[in-house]
Amino acid sequence: MENLAVTIQIEMAQCDGREVANMSSRTAVLLSSLVLTGLACTASSHATRPATLGVPLSGAAMEAVIDRPGPVEIETVDSADWAVTRAGLIDLDHPTAKAAHLTDGDEPIQVYAHVIRHPTRGIFLVDTGVARAIVDDPARVGVGWLVRKAMHTEKMAIRTDTAALVARQPQPLAGVLLTHLHLDHISGMPDIPHGTPLYAGPGETRERRFMFMFSRSTVDHLLAGQDAVQEYGFAPDASGRFAGVLDLFGDGTVFAISVPGHTAGSVAYVVRTPRGPVLLTGDTCHTRWGWEHDVEPGSFSSDRPRNVASLAALRGLAARHPGLDVRLGHQR
Numbered sequence: 001m002e003n004l005a006v007t008i009q010i011e012m013a014q015c016d017g018r019e020v021a022n023m024s025s026r027t028a029v030l031l032s033s034l035v036l037t038g039l040a041c042t043a044s045s046h047a048t049r050p051a052t053l054g055v056p057l058s059g060a061a062m063e064a065v066i067d068r069p070g071p072v073e074i075e076t077v078d079s080a081d082w083a084v085t086r087a088g089l090i091d092l093d094h095p096t097a098k099a100a101h102l103t104d105g106d107e108p109i110q111v112y113a114h115v116i117r118h119p120t121r122g123i124f125l126v127d128t129g130v131a132r133a134i135v136d137d138p139a140r141v142g143v144g145w146l147v148r149k150a151m152h153t154e155k156m157a158i159r160t161d162t163a164a165l166v167a168r169q170p171q172p173l174a175g176v177l178l179t180h181l182h183l184d185h186i187s188g189m190p191d192i193p194h195g196t197p198l199y200a201g202p203g204e205t206r207e208r209r210f211m212f213m214f215s216r217s218t219v220d221h222l223l224a225g226q227d228a229v230q231e232y233g234f235a236p237d238a239s240g241r242f243a244g245v246l247d248l249f250g251d252g253t254v255f256a257i258s259v260p261g262h263t264a265g266s267v268a269y270v271v272r273t274p275r276g277p278v279l280l281t282g283d284t285c286h287t288r289w290g291w292e293h294d295v296e297p298g299s300f301s302s303d304r305p306r307n308v309a310s311l312a313a314l315r316g317l318a319a320r321h322p323g324l325d326v327r328l329g330h331q332r
């Protein structure tokens, strides 16, 4: 218990420089009072700046071109097998989940990295996969004790670690396009060469949540030494279909869609490949069951009503484009 208290004290004291004193003897009482008083912490203190990529356009304009074959290749790589609580991945209180008698327990999932090869703009990763150190030596890369316990990193089985994935690319990465900054999506960051441009949704680092008091120092450690996170400049979608859409390279090949809810700055991507369009949902939907039954994620999401709206927007996109290859956050 003393170890736990000390760890909490250290990790929480790093949050916004707030005074979180006298934790060791009254941890449980303080934790509950912190929840009650709404004390929260930002997701990361890592630097941000406006993105150099992305031209706003309407959802309708994007949809007018996505069914045409495009020049971008995409490879989805299973970086690690993992298992996490189903109640985090699926809203088990949803009437459809109740009717299906879904219960909590370990749900088998994967952690992915998607390799995007653009003919002239280079090679990008969407999310980072998992660095071997996250499983083998988590303390070395700044993964705190509490985070290891909460994430159950011991349940992660690496299939392709990020270093191996980066090493087999024929040229240096041109960037990492993040769906969001949850730890399992930046777990490959220790293997991403410093100086690689990083992109994410607006406000992603500045979202405040109580749970970030425990994860923030780990997020900051994983991002340490990396470039400032470039935040996409979404504009309102004139067609009203999405919270915002960007043509990332201005050539109609790769699009970022603002899908707030799972996190404040969550982003989905549409990629035009020679075999048709591919949608990367990120964690707006983690699971195959959730997608097929129109049930949003559970406790892992920050703002469930907004997550519901964003999931509906992506399901609407898929319904209008039957050829869309939908790749979910954590299951095939």
Ligand SMILES: [Zn+2]
Pocket (backbone or CB within 6 Å): 180, 182, 262, 283, 300
């Ligand atoms: Zn997530």
